[in-house]
Amino acid sequence: NxxxxxxxxxxxxxxxxxxxxxxxxxxxxxxxxxxxxxxxxxxxxxxxxxxxxxxxxxxxxxxxxxxxxxxxxxxxQFGASELNSEKFEKLRDFKMNELSQMVNYCESTECRMDFLCSYLGDDSVKKCDNCNNCLQRSPQYIPNDHWKERIQKFQQNFYPELEVETNSSNIVNGIAASYYGFSNVGAIIHRCKYENGGDFPNHLLVLTLRAFRHKFGDEKFDLVVYVPPTESGDLVKNFAHKIARTLKFPFSNELKKIYQTKPQKIFQNYVLKKDNVQDVFSYEAEAEIEGKKILLIDDIFDSGATLKEIAKMFTKIGAEKIAPLVIAKTIGGDI
Ligand SMILES: [Zn+2]
Known part of the structure; x- marks a missing residue:
């Protein structure tokens, strides 16, 4: 292919x-x-x-x-010579050549042992009578029903973990319903968020609730709080409200931003993302937080800087536990 x-x-x-x-x-x-x-x-x-x-x-x-x-x-180093990019180009050409050799190996209809030995400079092998080409067998592996079923089960029960636990707050590792780039979840979120696609559809709610059950089972939380948006919009608020209603946990509107932040996605690294959200959140009704278990909802998990910052603030007020639950986790976020 x-x-x-x-x-x-x-x-x-x-x-x-x-x-x-x-x-x-x-x-x-x-x-x-x-x-x-x-x-x-x-x-x-x-x-x-x-x-x-x-x-x-x-x-x-x-x-x-x-x-x-x-x-x-x-x-x-003042007086240093200019950056020499030739070295990088040479290395790249070398690796491209390696890759094309690998492709040749895959596509070869000759003895594979012969191919490998020739590549390594040994011309003595001619035909091994052991490889799939010598035996004229197809190299394709066709999974049987047992494996198909296991793969399907894995896909249905796999939820990305949000690794956010630190010593400096009472945040615990959370869970995402899906990867952002995985299946169509990311595309749906994108449409709702940036193309006026309306509220997050119901099946994202179902998927997120399943992720919650998978991670937290029947655990009860005292309060559902959502991350206030950078740009206006009630997407996450409405979504979190539905989660709270379904799980029958109290719901809160009280987490606020004291001042505007820039969208986290314009920052390429964790340091700048962390700087961007430092000390921007507040929660007036402290009694609602003290000694409580908080379920913290957001749509997309990227670096985790925002959730950690909120958890730090909640911990200061006296929250016992902060558990993040999101719809999608990005891949390759720079942490
Ligand atoms: Zn062979």
């Missing part, structure tokens, strides 16, 4: 950030030495990108690691 090639090809082509991003890091470090977190703040690059770029720049003697007391910082 030619489509199978797209994913590994994508990874090879994008294994290095663009040269522009390298320049961003160099420019930032020319102004002042920075640690990793501040480098993420200044550049709005993902942590993984910052790390790849940093390693390359150290490798090319353009920056170096310096200890400032206990803090590790990166310092631009």
């Amino acid at each position: 030619p489509e199978d090639k797209e994913l590994p090809e994508h990874f090879i082509k994008n294994s290095r950030p663009s040269i522009k991003k390298y320049e961003k890091v160099i420019e930032a470090l020319k102004k002042e030495p920075l640690g990793e977190w501040n480098l993420m703040r200044k550049t709005n690059l993902k942590q993984t990108q910052v790390r790849v770029i940093r390693a390359d720049l150290i490798d090319q003697d353009i920056i170096r690691e310096v200890m400032y007391g206990r803090d590790k910082k990166y310092e631009y």
Whole structure:
């Protein structure tokens, strides 16, 4: 299947950030030495990108690691030579060649042992009489009913875990009904949120309730609270209200933002997302929270920075437990 090639090809082509991003890091470090977190703040690059770029720049003697007391910082080496991107291109060509060899192996109708040995420089093997080509068997594996059933069961009972537990608050790991990019859930959320598609449809509610049962069983919560939106709209509020009504838990409107934040999605890394929501939430009716178990609802889970910030605030007020429940979890969020 030619489509199978797209994913590994994508990874090879994008294994290095663009040269522009390298320049961003160099420019930032020319102004002042920075640690990793501040480098993420200044550049709005993902942590993984910052790390790849940093390693390359150290490798090319353009920056170096310096200890400032206990803090590790990166310092631009004045007089350093220009970034040499030829190295990256060579490595990419090498990997592309490897990939095409792999494709050739898959598509070969000759003896596979012979293929592998020739690739490794051994021409002595001609025909192994053991591989599927020598035996003229199809390499396809067709799952039987037993496995089909197991796969189906897995798909129906799999809910992404939200790993948010920390020592600094009473938040516990939560659960999502689905991945954002998985099945059509992400597309539905997107339509409701950004294309005026109306309230989240009922089957997302059913799916989310199933995820709740899967994770929390019959556990009772004292209050259902939802994350107030960045842009106006009652989508999450209405959704959380339906959840509360179905589970017969009290529902609250009282979680508020003290000031406006920017949408989290414009930030590429956790440091900036965390900065963006720091100290922005408040809850006036503290008695509703003290000693209580809170079910905290949102539509999309990305970095978890927002939920953790809210949990921190609730813990300060005295909440006993904060459990997040969302519709979809993004993949590859930079945490
Ligand atoms: Zn063979």
